[in-house]
Amino acid sequence: MKDFEAVIGLEVHVQLATHSKIFAVSSTKSGAEPNTFTDPVTLALPGCLPVLNKRVLDFAIKLGLATNCKIMRESILARKHYHYPDLPKGYQISQYDKPICLAGHVNVRVGGDVKRIGLTRIHLEEDAGKSVHLDAAPISLVDLNRAGVPLVEIVSEPDIRNAEEAGAYMRQLRQIVRYLDICDGNMEEGSLRCDANVSVRKIGATEFGTKVEIKNLNSFRYVEKAIDYEIERQIGVITSGGTIVQETRLWDDVSGETRSMRSKEYADDYRYFPDPDLLPLIVDDDWIDNVRKTLPELPEQAYRRFTNTYKLDPYIVELLTEEKLVSSYFDQAVSLHNNPTSIANWITTELFGRLNKEGTNLTECPVSPENLAQLVKLIDDGTISGKIAKTVFDEMFETGGSPAHIVETKGLRQVSDSGLIREAINAVITANPEQVQSYKSGKTKVFGFFVGQVMKDTQGKVNPTLLNELLKKTLDS
Ligand code: ADP
Ligand code: MG
Numbered sequence: 001m002k003d004f005e006a007v008i009g010l011e012v013h014v015q016l017a018t019h020s021k022i023f024a025v026s027s028t029k030s031g032a033e034p035n036t037f038t039d040p041v042t043l044a045l046p047g048c049l050p051v052l053n054k055r056v057l058d059f060a061i062k063l064g065l066a067t068n069c070k071i072m073r074e075s076i077l078a079r080k081h082y083h084y085p086d087l088p089k090g091y092q093i094s095q096y097d098k099p100i101c102l103a104g105h106v107n108v109r110v111g112g113d114v115k116r117i118g119l120t121r122i123h124l125e126e127d128a129g130k131s132v133h134l135d136a137a138p139i140s141l142v143d144l145n146r147a148g149v150p151l152v153e154i155v156s157e158p159d160i161r162n163a164e165e166a167g168a169y170m171r172q173l174r175q176i177v178r179y180l181d182i183c184d185g186n187m188e189e190g191s192l193r194c195d196a197n198v199s200v201r202k203i204g205a206t207e208f209g210t211k212v213e214i215k216n217l218n219s220f221r222y223v224e225k226a227i228d229y230e231i232e233r234q235i236g237v238i239t240s241g242g243t244i245v246q247e248t249r250l251w252d253d254v255s256g257e258t259r260s261m262r263s264k265e266y267a268d269d270y271r272y273f274p275d276p277d278l279l280p281l282i283v284d285d286d287w288i289d290n291v292r293k294t295l296p297e298l299p300e301q302a303y304r305r306f307t308n309t310y311k312l313d314p315y316i317v318e319l320l321t322e323e324k325l326v327s328s329y330f331d332q333a334v335s336l337h338n339n340p341t342s343i344a345n346w347i348t349t350e351l352f353g354r355l356n357k358e359g360t361n362l363t364e365c366p367v368s369p370e371n372l373a374q375l376v377k378l379i380d381d382g383t384i385s386g387k388i389a390k391t392v393f394d395e396m397f398e399t400g401g402s403p404a405h406i407v408e409t410k411g412l413r414q415v416s417d418s419g420l421i422r423e424a425i426n427a428v429i430t431a432n433p434e435q436v437q438s439y440k441s442g443k444t445k446v447f448g449f450f451v452g453q454v455m456k457d458t459q460g461k462v463n464p465t466l467l468n469e470l471l472k473k474t475l476d477s
Contacts, residue, residue: 018053
């Protein structure tokens with residue numbers, strides 16, 4: 001294994017979150033009764049002409065800008081021919097030699113380093129329908145709800161060298177399309193799918209080896225496992241004197257292997273040509289500028305800003321920038337109370353913990369960023385202790401109430417009145433002469449016992465710093 005290195009390029013299909021299909025009016029929603037979201041264009045009835053959904057182009061340009069691509073002023077929709085029951089026209093409308101985006105890159109964090117992965121191109125496509133093969137009878141059924149759903153395909157350069165980098169790259173793409181709000185990123189439902197091209201070569205070789213394409217990997221884990229398996233398989237073939245055949249393979253997660261599906265098809269096989277039903281796509285500078293104005297802060301920028309401005313731990317920043325919803329939540333809270341470290345901790349521990357436990361996420365969070373900021377403020381100005389804050393937080397999560405209100409109505413305000421604290425201390429000392437004796441004889445560990453007793457007697461409301469100070473004075477005097 002040590003004499004070889006792998007070369008990997010990914011082709012990632014992203015389902016765009018438009019309401020209607022790429023060339024037709026039917027809905028793109030999933031989960032409907034088969035063949036209910038169809039129309040004459042989707043069914044390829046004779047005499048029907050496709051009309052491009054403008055939003056598809058907006059989304060593709062947005063993605064191209066976010067991944068540092070060149071947006072092409074003219075691109076062409078082409079017919080890619082193959083025959084399959086779920087493709088009623090007999091061809092798929094795609095882009096061939098003139099795609100909408102060229103030559104971009106993304107920066108991916110892998111094991112503490114940042115690696116740049118080149119994008120060859122991003123092109124538009126329509127999805128095909130779905131064939132359902134019944135076990136019981138020699139019958140296959142076709143559902144065309146998905147036919148004509150808009151996709152972009154993101155083709156990477158062969159810059160990836162192992163499964164970990166491939167996984168990180170996929171996660172990064174998912175994060176970007178979700179920040180851009182152009183795809184829900186749901187891999188189980190197929191909104192994001194990946195074909196992995198894998199080859200191996202002797203270390204030091206200048207030419208790439210023959211590649212194998214593994215089709216339709218629809219989870220990060222499958223991408224990583226299939227690549228690992230394939231690298232090992234190819235090295236095995238080569239070291240035992242064989243050669244790699246260029247082919248398309250499938251990942252079988254049950255056996256943990258890739259299996260040969262068919263020999264590789266070449267572009268010539270598809271008889272690509274410009275679709276005469278569709279005009280060239282002409283995009284001018286104004287159009288691109290208008291799309292650029294809609295770009296949000298991207299995950300990489302948010303990561304850098306959180307790291308540099310707030311000096312937060314990289315692991316915490318990773319969690320906070322995973323989703324735009326979370327980073328905006330954090331930003332909002334910090335804008336109301338400037339304690340980023342504490343707010344970050346509350347979000348990533350208590351808040352995420354509770355959301356996880358309830359099996360929900362930030363979209364349905366009962367605790368608003370305003371209320372979380374207010375809670376941290378109440379701790380910072382000494383109104384409540386950190387311990388009481390957890391009780392208040394639980395109540396906030398249950399009721400959606402404001403922390404100030406909860407503290408007042410439940411009488412949870414921290415006691416910082418030294419007179420009252422001294423009284424509580426004296427009561428505990430009087431009631432526990434033996435512990436006082438052992439403290440005096442040098443067993444200073446019992447200090448914690450006194451703290452605990454006073455806290456218990458005061459329902460945890462005593463200011464802990466003040467308590468420590470006064471208790472020590474009293475015991476040492
Ligand atoms: P094809 O003509 O077979 O579709 P492309 O040149 O279009 O091949 O590349 C498809 C994908 O395969 C790209 O992501 C590219 O980076 C990757 N790729 C190309 N050559 C290799 C190779 N030798 N090993 C691994 N990946 C490769
Ligand atoms: Mg290709």
